[in-house]
Amino acid sequence: xTQEGGLIAKKLNTFVRLSEREQECLAELxxxxxxxxxxxxxxxxxxxxxxxxxLQSGWGCSFKLLSNGGRQIITFAIPGDCIGLRSVLLRTAxxxxxxxxDAVVSRVxxxxxxxxxxxxxxxxxxxLWATSRDEAVVVEHLASLGRRDAxxxxxxxxxxxxxxxxxxxxxxxxxxxxxxxxxxxxDALGLSAIxxxxxxxxxxxxELLTFHDxxxxxxxxxxxxxxxxxxxxxxxxxxxxxxxxxxxxx
Amino acid sequence: xTQEGGLIAKKLNTFVRLSEREQECLAELxxxxxxxxxxxxxxxxxxxxxxxxxLQSGWGCSFKLLSNGGRQIITFAIPGDCIGLRSVLLRTAxxxxxxxxDAVVSRVxxxxxxxxxxxxxxxxxxxLWATSRDEAVVVEHLASLGRRDAxxxxxxxxxxxxxxxxxxxxxxxxxxxxxxxxxxxxDALGLSAIxxxxxxxxxxxxELLTFHDxxxxxxxxxxxxxxxxxxxxxxxxxxxxxxxxxxxxx
DNA sequence: CGACGCTTTGACACAACTCAACAACCGTGG
DNA sequence: CCACGGTTGTTGAGTTGTGTCAAAGCGTCG
Numbered sequence: 001x002t003q004e005g006g007l008i009a010k011k012l013n014t015f016v017r018l019s020e021r022e023q024e025c026l027a028e029l030x031x032x033x034x035x036x037x038x039x040x041x042x043x044x045x046x047x048x049x050x051x052x053x054x055l056q057s058g059w060g061c062s063f064k065l066l067s068n069g070g071r072q073i074i075t076f077a078i079p080g081d082c083i084g085l086r087s088v089l090l091r092t093a094x095x096x097x098x099x100x101x102d103a104v105v106s107r108v109x110x111x112x113x114x115x116x117x118x119x120x121x122x123x124x125x126x127x128l129w130a131t132s133r134d135e136a137v138v139v140e141h142l143a144s145l146g147r148r149d150a151x152x153x154x155x156x157x158x159x160x161x162x163x164x165x166x167x168x169x170x171x172x173x174x175x176x177x178x179x180x181x182x183x184x185x186x187d188a189l190g191l192s193a194i195x196x197x198x199x200x201x202x203x204x205x206x207e208l209l210t211f212h213d214x215x216x217x218x219x220x221x222x223x224x225x226x227x228x229x230x231x232x233x234x235x236x237x238x239x240x241x242x243x244x245x246x247x248x249x250x
Numbered sequence: 251x252t253q254e255g256g257l258i259a260k261k262l263n264t265f266v267r268l269s270e271r272e273q274e275c276l277a278e279l280x281x282x283x284x285x286x287x288x289x290x291x292x293x294x295x296x297x298x299x300x301x302x303x304x305l306q307s308g309w310g311c312s313f314k315l316l317s318n319g320g321r322q323i324i325t326f327a328i329p330g331d332c333i334g335l336r337s338v339l340l341r342t343a344x345x346x347x348x349x350x351x352d353a354v355v356s357r358v359x360x361x362x363x364x365x366x367x368x369x370x371x372x373x374x375x376x377x378l379w380a381t382s383r384d385e386a387v388v389v390e391h392l393a394s395l396g397r398r399d400a401x402x403x404x405x406x407x408x409x410x411x412x413x414x415x416x417x418x419x420x421x422x423x424x425x426x427x428x429x430x431x432x433x434x435x436x437d438a439l440g441l442s443a444i445x446x447x448x449x450x451x452x453x454x455x456x457e458l459l460t461f462h463d464x465x466x467x468x469x470x471x472x473x474x475x476x477x478x479x480x481x482x483x484x485x486x487x488x489x490x491x492x493x494x495x496x497x498x499x500x
Numbered sequence: 501c502g503a504c505g506c507t508t509t510g511a512c513a514c515a516a517c518t519c520a521a522c523a524a525c526c527g528t529g530g
Numbered sequence: 531c532c533a534c535g536g537t538t539g540t541t542g543a544g545t546t547g548t549g550t551c552a553a554a555g556c557g558t559c560g
Contacts (some may be wrong), residue, residue: 023342064499067479070397074389087386089379091484094386114375117367125364129339135385136337136344139314139324142388143427145395147320175526183536192517197540229317234341400548431506442549447508 007031007080007168008054012126014167022123025116030054030106037098043084043097050093051107053083056175058103059179063128063187064095075102075138076161076180080168085131088113101179136233138162145190148229152187154199158209158216163233175220178211256280256375257418258304262376264417270375275366280304280356286349293334300343301357305334308445309429313437314345323438326350326387326411326430330418335381338363351429356450386483389413395440398479403439404449405478408459408466413483424468428461 005026012018018026033056036042041205043050045065048089060077062084075094087094088110117124131231137160144153159180165171181199186193203209210226218224255276256267262268268276276340283306286292293300295315310327312334325347327333337344338360367374387410394403415421432450436443449463453459458474460467 064393066393066397068398068402072396073390084283086382088373089382092385094389094483103402105523114371117374118371120366121364124367125339132336132339135388138385138388139344140391142324142392142395143314143322145392146322146438147316148318152318157344183538193538194518194540198516201540231261261521435505443506444550447550448548451508 006054006056008082010121010128010169011080011167012130015126015129016122018123018126022120022126025120027113027185029108031058033104033106036060036105038099038102040103041096041098042105043095045093045096047093048091050084050088051109052085052113053086053105053107055079055081056082056104056106058099058101060097060099060103061184061188062097063097071187072190073184075141076184076188078161078165078168079170081134082127082130085113085127086135093186100184131238133226133233141188150189150191150195150199151202152228153191154185154196155203155224156206156230157185157210158218158225159221159227159228159230162216162218174221176216177214178216179214256304256306256409258332258380261288261417262380262420262500263331265379266372268373268376272370275373279358279362279366280306283354283356286310286353286355288352290313291348291352292355293343293345295343295346297343298341300334300338301359302335302338302363303357304354305329305331305333306354308349308351310347310349310353311434312345312347312437317483320401320500321437322440323434325384325391326438328411328415329417329420331384332377335363335377336385351432370500383431391438395422399448400439400441400445401452402478403441404435405447405453405458405474407435407439408468409471409475409478409480412466412468424471427464427468428466437464453485 005023008030009018009023009026013025015175027091036058041059042053043062055077057079060083061073062075062077063071065071072148077097083097083105084093116127119151140156140160148156162171162176165176170176183193185191186196189196203211206223207219208227209219211223224230255273258280259268259273259276262276284303286308292303292310293312303392305327307329310333311323312325312327313321313323315321327347333347335357336341338465366377390406390410394406398406412421412426415426421427432446433443435441436446450461453461456473457469458477459469474480
C-alpha cells in the first residue's frame with residue numbers, strides 16, 4: 001500500500017519487512033527519474049559499460065539480436081523491476097533494453113549498489129532475492145522454449161506475467177492491462193506472429209483466456225494452469241534469522 | 251597454474267587478481283569435500299531450503315522436470331562452477347541438480363556466503379561476476395532455443411562449452427573431453443535424441459566438428475562460429491577502481 | 501553368453517513456418 | 531468530413547523442420 005520507496009519497495013516487502021531507513025534508502029535511489037519515450041533503447045547490445053536502472057512506470061523488454069536475423073526477447077520489464085542489474089559487472093552488455101511504452105526509470109550507479117551491500121546488507125539481500133526471482137522466471141522461460149509446445153508456452157507466459165503484476169499491485173484477480181503486440185509475444189515465445197495469433201484464438205475458443213485491446217482476461221485459471229503445467233512461485237518472506245546468521249558465527 | 255583455491259580461483263583470477271588472503275578464503279571454503287557418485291541428485295526440485303556448492307571435479311547438470319513429461323536441462327556444470335547459488339535465497343529450489351559423472355563438491359552454507367560479502371567485498375564481487383557470466387550463458391541458451399535452428403543451436407552449444415572449459419584449463423585448442431550422451435544433449439538443446447544424432451552427423455560430414463567417444467574435436471572453428479552466430483565473450487579483467495569506487499564516496 | 505545402454509538409420513506424421521491476401525484500426529492531412 | 535498510409539490482427543494453403551515409431555548395430559559388463 002505504502003508507495004514510499006516506489007513499487008520496488010512493495011515488491012521487496014514481500015520478501016523481508018524493510019526498516020524505515022531501508023525504505024528511505026530505496027526512495028533516495030529513485031529520487032532522480034528519467035523519462036523514456038516509447039521505443040527508446042536504454043541499453044544496447046555491445047555497450048561498453050552500463051548502469052542499472054529501476055523501472056518506475058511503463059513497460060520495457062530486454063532482448064538479443066541474433067546474427068541470423070532473429071530477435072529473442074529475454075523478458076518483459078514491468079514497474080518495480082530492476083533493469084540491467086544482471087550484467088553491470090560484465091564488460092560489455094550482452095543484450096539490449098528498450099521501452100515498449102513511454103516509461104520512467106531511475107538510474108542506479110554500480111557504486112551506489114555496492115554501498116547498499118556494505119551499509120544495508122539486509123536490503124542488499126532483498127535485492128538479491130528479487131534478482132533470483134527474476135532469474136527463476138528466465139529459467140522457466142528457457143524450459144518453455146525447450147520443452148513446451150506453443151499452446152502450453154503461451155498459457156504459461158500469461159500466468160507468470162499475471163503473478164508478477166500482482167506482486168506490484170498491477171493486476172486484478174482475473175484481469176490485467178498488457179500493452180504487448182502479437183509480434184512482441186512472438187519474439188518472446190520463439191514463435192511466428194502468425195502462429196501466436198492462431199494460439200490466441202485457440203485459448204479464446206476454449207474459453208481459457210482472452211487477449212484483446214491491450215487487456216488480458218483469465219477466464220479459467222485452473223484449467224489454464226493445468227494446461228500450462230504452471231506452478232505458483234512461493235513469495236512468502238523467509239525468516240530474518242537465516243540472513244543474519246553470519247553475524248553470530250566464529 | 252596455481253591450484254591453490256581450486257579451479258574456481260583460476261576462473262575468478264581472470265576477472266580480478268585475488269590477494270593472498272582471498273585465495274586462502276577460497277581454499278578454506280573448499281576444505282571439506284563431498285564425493286558424489288554418478289547419477290546422485292544433489293538438489294531436488296521443490297527442496298525446502300538448500301545450500302550452494304562448488305564443483306571440484308566431474309560434470310553435473312541442473313534441470314527442470316515438466317508436468318508434460320519433458321525434461322529441460324538448464325546448464326551443464328563443469329569443474330570450478332558454483333551450483334545452486336542463484337536459488338539459495340528462494341524458499342524452494344526451482345530446479346534439480348545431479349551428477350553426470352562421479353564428482354566432488356564442497357558445500358558452502360548461505361551464512362558463509364554472506365560473510366564473504368561482508369569481509370572480502372572484492373572477492374564477493376568476483377563471485378558475482380562469475381554468477382553474471384553464468385547467467386549470460388543461460389540467456390544465450392534461451393536465445394538458442396527460441397531463435398536458432400537445430401544446427402545453429404548445436405554448434406553454438408559446443409563453442410560455448412569449449413570457451414567455458416578453457417577458462418578453467420580443461421580444453422586444448424581444438425579439443426576437449428565431454429562425458430555427455432546424445433540424450434543429454436537433446437534435453438539441453440530442446441530436441442529429440444534422434445534429431446541430435448542427425449545434426450551431429452551433418453556437423454561431421456561438413457567437417458566442422460566431431461563428437462565421438464566422449465571427446466569433441468573442433469575441425470573448423472571459424473566456419474563453425476559463422477554458422478552458429480557465435481560471439482566470443484570478453485573475459486578481460488575490469489579495473490579494480492570501478493569496484494572500489496564506493497569506498498571513496500560521500 | 502545374453503542383457504543393457506547408447507547410437508544410427510529409415511519411413512512417416514505433425515507442429516509450426518512462410519507466403520499471400522485481406523480486414524480493422526489508428527492518426528494525419530487534405 | 532473522408533481519403534490515406536501505416537501498423538496490427540486474421541485467415542487460408544502449401545512447405546519444412548523436427549518428432550515419433552520401429553528396428554538394427556555395437557560396445558560393455560555382469
